[in-house]
Amino acid sequence: MSATRDRIVSAADQLFYERGFEATSFADVAGVVGISRGNFYYHFKTKDQILDAVIEKRIADRDAMLDGWVQAGQSPRACIASFIRILLMNNKKIRAYGCPVGTLFSELAKLNHPGGDGARALFDLFRVWLCRRFEDMGRTEDADALAMHILARSQGVATLANAYPDEQFLESEVEQMLAWLDAIATQTQS
Amino acid sequence: MSATRDRIVSAADQLFYERGFEATSFADVAGVVGISRGNFYYHFKTKDQILDAVIEKRIADRDAMLDGWVQAGQSPRACIASFIRILLMNNKKIRAYGCPVGTLFSELAKLNHPGGDGARALFDLFRVWLCRRFEDMGRTEDADALAMHILARSQGVATLANAYPDEQFLESEVEQMLAWLDAIATQTQS
DNA sequence: CACGCTGTAGGTCAATCGTCCTAAATGGGG
DNA sequence: CCCCATTTAGGACGATTGACCTACAGCGTG
Secondary structure, eight states, X not given: OOHHHHHHHXXXXXXXXXXXXXXXXXXXXXXXXTOOHHHHHHHOSSHHHHXXXXXXXXXXHHHHHHHXXXXXXXXXXXXXXXXXXXXXXXXXXXXXXXXHHHXXXXXXXXXXXXXXXXXXXXXXXXXXXXXXXXXXXXXXXXXXXHHHHHHHHHHHHHHHHHHSOOHHHHHHHHHHHHHHXXXXXXXXXX | OOHHHHHHHHHHHHHHHHHOSTTOOHHHHHHHHTOOHHHHHHHOSSHHHHHHHHHHHXXXXXXXXXXXXXXXXXXXXXXXXXXXXXXXXXXXXXXXXXXXXXXXXXXXXXXXOTTHHHHHHHHHHHHHHHHHHHHHTTOOSSHHHHHHHHHHHHHHHHHHHHHSOOHHHHHHHHHHHHHHHHHHHXXXXX
């Protein structure tokens, strides 16, 4: 309900993405929002609570996006294509900061941070959603493996696009993934 | 020359991999090596110097491994297959800590750390080496694109293997990458 | 008006970090 | 045996961090 709380979560979300979780301090977030650290402490007692809120927001955002495609009546195959094209949609941010899901998970995994489970839940969201779409396509046996495959390819492309901010590479890999999806689709139909 | 220096670099290499660069302190490394922080400071004046030394060591290690395959007389195609199989060779560490190259780069990129260029050089080492192997296979036109493709796939698989420490997933994806390599090879021969 | 709740501000605390300094130990060459 | 460069030890610093506490401003309600 508090607008201030939402502004804190949004600012933290962005800063965690751009600078990383550990490298972002209370003061950094408070500075961006334009409030005092004390006020910050009123809304969030510990840094882990902010992390939880940020992960919750990220899950909600992605969930809404994915469900939006399904609700819009897109075919399972078109849904998966839309997922692949996220890389193009966010190409600037990805080339600058990598994948918001993958980089957060990697950092938390190294820190042995309890919030790592939440970051894995973000992966799960995509994994399960993709799995359902492949099932809808008729790929009931290997739906999860296909989902993991596409997820892995996306992660890899995002990581390398971050290392080599080359737009052509990103576009080329997206095309290859879409071609792979086509092959899967025609192969399933027959 | 100094054996102590080498022990410091090795310990830092391992800790940077397992906990990350920022989360590893002087005291942590000194504690593992069993020396005082003062002694540490004698060998490395700043933390950035240790990072540079670690990256240098990682490059040297990987370079020796890659060159070893070439010197052993393996065919270009077998060399690339050996690269792909790194994922299996180090599967336990990768599932526990991710890819030593990718995770380090991601962290330094987010920190805007000058050492990020060195981490990119690590990617370059693999990229150029793979590019040469594809060229040796006769793929002179798209050698670099193929190198980037394999590099991206490896990165993605490592990231997801870290998120889902499932050995089967890792093995399945490696097989798919080897099959992809086969397709490239036969396609080139004709 | 007085009360109490929500929200905000700013100071304080202990801990930890990277950095730096000084002093002692070590050990080979004159 | 002593000298001197190399190596090691350990303390001290200034800065920053997450966490915590107290004070008070705004404001609707009784």
